[in-house]
Amino acid sequence: MATNEGKAFSSIRIIGSGLIGTSIGLALAARGVQVEMLDLDQKAQKLAQDLIASEISGAPEVILFAIPASALAETFEREFALNPGSKFIDIASVKTKPQVEVSRISGGSSRFLATHPMAGREIGGAASARADLFEGRTWIYCPTYADGAQVDSDVLETGLWLIKSLGATPISMSASRHDSAVALVSHLPQIVASLLAAQLKGAKSEDLDLAGAGLRDTTRIAASDPELWQEIISSNAQEILPLLINLQNDLGSLIESLDDPAKVGSFIAAGNEGRSMIPGKHGGKAREYTQLPVVIEDKPGQLAALFDECAKASVNVEDLTIEHSPGQFTGLITLALSASDAAILQKHLEESGWNVHAPR
Amino acid sequence: MATNEGKAFSSIRIIGSGLIGTSIGLALAARGVQVEMLDLDQKAQKLAQDLIASEISGAPEVILFAIPASALAETFEREFALNPGSKFIDIASVKTKPQVEVSRISGGSSRFLATHPMAGREIGGAASARADLFEGRTWIYCPTYADGAQVDSDVLETGLWLIKSLGATPISMSASRHDSAVALVSHLPQIVASLLAAQLKGAKSEDLDLAGAGLRDTTRIAASDPELWQEIISSNAQEILPLLINLQNDLGSLIESLDDPAKVGSFIAAGNEGRSMIPGKHGGKAREYTQLPVVIEDKPGQLAALFDECAKASVNVEDLTIEHSPGQFTGLITLALSASDAAILQKHLEESGWNVHAPR
Numbered sequence: 122m123a124t125n126e127g128k129a130f131s132s133i134r135i136i137g138s139g140l141i142g143t144s145i146g147l148a149l150a151a152r153g154v155q156v157e158m159l160d161l162d163q164k165a166q167k168l169a170q171d172l173i174a175s176e177i178s179g180a181p182e183v184i185l186f187a188i189p190a191s192a193l194a195e196t197f198e199r200e201f202a203l204n205p206g207s208k209f210i211d212i213a214s215v216k217t218k219p220q221v222e223v224s225r226i227s228g229g230s231s232r233f234l235a236t237h238p239m240a241g242r243e244i245g246g247a248a249s250a251r252a253d254l255f256e257g258r259t260w261i262y263c264p265t266y267a268d269g270a271q272v273d274s275d276v277l278e279t280g281l282w283l284i285k286s287l288g289a290t291p292i293s294m295s296a297s298r299h300d301s302a303v304a305l306v307s308h309l310p311q312i313v314a315s316l317l318a319a320q321l322k323g324a325k326s327e328d329l330d331l332a333g334a335g336l337r338d339t340t341r342i343a344a345s346d347p348e349l350w351q352e353i354i355s356s357n358a359q360e361i362l363p364l365l366i367n368l369q370n371d372l373g374s375l376i377e378s379l380d381d382p383a384k385v386g387s388f389i390a391a392g393n394e395g396r397s398m399i400p401g402k403h404g405g406k407a408r409e410y411t412q413l414p415v416v417i418e419d420k421p422g423q424l425a426a427l428f429d430e431c432a433k434a435s436v437n438v439e440d441l442t443i444e445h446s447p448g449q450f451t452g453l454i455t456l457a458l459s460a461s462d463a464a465i466l467q468k469h470l471e472e473s474g475w476n477v478h479a480p481r
Numbered sequence: 482m483a484t485n486e487g488k489a490f491s492s493i494r495i496i497g498s499g500l501i502g503t504s505i506g507l508a509l510a511a512r513g514v515q516v517e518m519l520d521l522d523q524k525a526q527k528l529a530q531d532l533i534a535s536e537i538s539g540a541p542e543v544i545l546f547a548i549p550a551s552a553l554a555e556t557f558e559r560e561f562a563l564n565p566g567s568k569f570i571d572i573a574s575v576k577t578k579p580q581v582e583v584s585r586i587s588g589g590s591s592r593f594l595a596t597h598p599m600a601g602r603e604i605g606g607a608a609s610a611r612a613d614l615f616e617g618r619t620w621i622y623c624p625t626y627a628d629g630a631q632v633d634s635d636v637l638e639t640g641l642w643l644i645k646s647l648g649a650t651p652i653s654m655s656a657s658r659h660d661s662a663v664a665l666v667s668h669l670p671q672i673v674a675s676l677l678a679a680q681l682k683g684a685k686s687e688d689l690d691l692a693g694a695g696l697r698d699t700t701r702i703a704a705s706d707p708e709l710w711q712e713i714i715s716s717n718a719q720e721i722l723p724l725l726i727n728l729q730n731d732l733g734s735l736i737e738s739l740d741d742p743a744k745v746g747s748f749i750a751a752g753n754e755g756r757s758m759i760p761g762k763h764g765g766k767a768r769e770y771t772q773l774p775v776v777i778e779d780k781p782g783q784l785a786a787l788f789d790e791c792a793k794a795s796v797n798v799e800d801l802t803i804e805h806s807p808g809q810f811t812g813l814i815t816l817a818l819s820a821s822d823a824a825i826l827q828k829h830l831e832e833s834g835w836n837v838h839a840p841r
Contacts, residue, residue, distance in 0.1 A: 302688035315752030328662035351746035386711035392675030425792035432785035
């Protein structure tokens with residue numbers, strides 16, 4: 122039955138038993154779909170099969186690729202030849218390359234829906250899989266091809282049902298638009314964080330002891346998986362390259378004018394402007410939250426006690442950061458709230474004897 | 482009395498009534514020191530004086546400069562000529578330049594202690610000042626000059642007393658060592674974050690809607706004050722320049738080899754290595770915390786309830802991140818804990834009906 126919830130299906134072969142593939146398998150099996158898990162890595166396949174404990178009878182209605190982008194062309198060609206009546210879906214982080222590769226196979230493009238679940242870090246393997254990994258996440262899908270070809274409506278409806286039944290929100294986008302957006306908001310930050318973190322190699326540990334929250338936040342994603350990211354960056358190099366060249370030009374200009382305070386000031390101001398464009402939660406415009414710093418003792422229960430106070434004051438904490446000084450056992454919690462909630466909470470915390478600082 | 486707590490003093494003139502100067506004034510006045518607040522900006526000066534409500538009789542025993550680095554040479558020369566018997570301290574973010582400038586004035590260097598409190602963001606003005614701003618923070622001081630000159634012991638003891646009585650931890654360092662360390666751990670991350678954020682100017686808002694926690698964390702400090710940072714970067718350009726050139730070289734190499742997956746993988750791996758060198762809290766080596774993801778409803782009281790559970794389970798939350806999906810009203814909280822605490826908490830939360838995901 123095709124509805125605005127998409128079209129249900131009864132069997133799926135999932136090729137690739139990593140975190141994403143296995144999580145999809147778990148979620149679909151829980152909804153009564155027959156699931157077959159495959160992987161070139163026999164241990165991963167066995168683990169995924171054991172976790173999901175489902176099997177399929179007959180040809181799979183849907184075949185989903187949860188494999189590295191470099192393996193897609195060959196795998197799709199084989200599976201499409203063997204199961205021409207199936208519906209095909211992939212979930213790789215880059216979308217133009219799979220569409221181009223599938224288009225090379227006669228009749229392939231109309232049966233293949235390119236998608237990308239925006240589900241945080243794709244690390245962890247089958248052992249970390251969770252049926253609820255996609256709940257509340259955005260899931261991009263690409264119903265048209267660059268040459269104007271369309272994905273068949275039965276394949277599209279199947280993909281939409283899969284996305285929605287996993288609790289995600291489908292968003293339609295062209296592959297090139299998707300790849301250009303993620304190059305900017307995901308791949309470029311990854312490269313910049315890795316580039317910065319790499320500069321720390323060989324640094325003296327006494328120097329690194331002076332590191333504050335700024336360095337830690339700026340390099341957090343530099344801890345990402347090299348194998349995963351070499352696939353992503355290589356397969357989206359065409360979109361990433363012009364961004365890197367702009368970055369290189371801006372860096373060159375800064376180096377040229379490092380002794381000119383006014384130019385350095387403009388450079389920092391340009392960063393202010395770009396930063397203010399990042400939307401806040403719920404997809405709205407970036408809100409200027411009020412930052413309320415609170416000094417707590419760094420021991421179990423203090424955060425709980427603090428959030429108890431937030432609940433008592435009926436305020437909504439939008440975000441928070443925790444900062445520690447080297448060698449010290451106090452912690453600085455900075456809560457982000459609306460201006461009105463910050464005023465309420467500040468008063469409440471002060472009256473309750475907390476070490477709350479002035480909001481900013 | 483000179484002790485390992487330093488040597489107390491009874492009066493101070495603080496030149497510069499911004500956040501740092503006024504916070505020092507508040508803290509010292511609370512300890513019975515006579516405080517005079519000055520500022521070129523009459524409104525700032527009046528506010529600081531009203532807040533601190535203290536005055537000095539006679540010549541100030543200590544004169545502290547809490548002014549932009551570019552104003553130090555002239556201000557020191559004037560104050561030193563008028564009060565040759567005083568002890569002089571500064572708190573600017575860069576330390577070689579003030580030492581060099583003070584050395585040009587005969588007899589100046591032995592009476593001037595260059596220091597730098599590592600007290601988070603130096604924004605906000607007198608209105609945001611807090612006597613406890615420095616509690617638990619590291620505070621660098623530079624007892625020697627590049628030419629081997631020493632700060633007089635009475636000046637040094639006075640500086641140490643000031644630092645310790647404000648609750649900070651003094652750390653001795655040469656000015657050049659300090660400047661080279663902060664160039665790497667503070668100024669370079671600021672520049673990289675600003676550079677990345679500036680690339681978002683002109684981006685389409687639908688594209689930015691796909692931004693996740695990675696982009697937000699990597700650009701957080703790009704919201705910093707341009708005026709403050711043009712001072713800091715300009716006055717430490719000598720230390721920053723070679724770091725920027727290394728960055729430029731690494732970026733150039735990456736651009737050259739963007740189509741080579743193995744080289745891209747090595748680049749990401751180099752970032753892994755650098756990131757792992759950043760120490761964790763309490764000045765220890767970076768610990769590999771276990772990340773425990775929990776999906777909560779995004780409404781008041783949920784964080785409080787979650788931290789109540791952490792307290793009941795007697796676990797210590799080391800850090801946490803909050804992530805929202807665009808347009809969705811659930812939130813993903815990722816708690817960072819020791820591996821053993823994560824196991825305890827996961828079990829506890831699962832038994833209490835929380836939507837807790839597998840740790841990673």
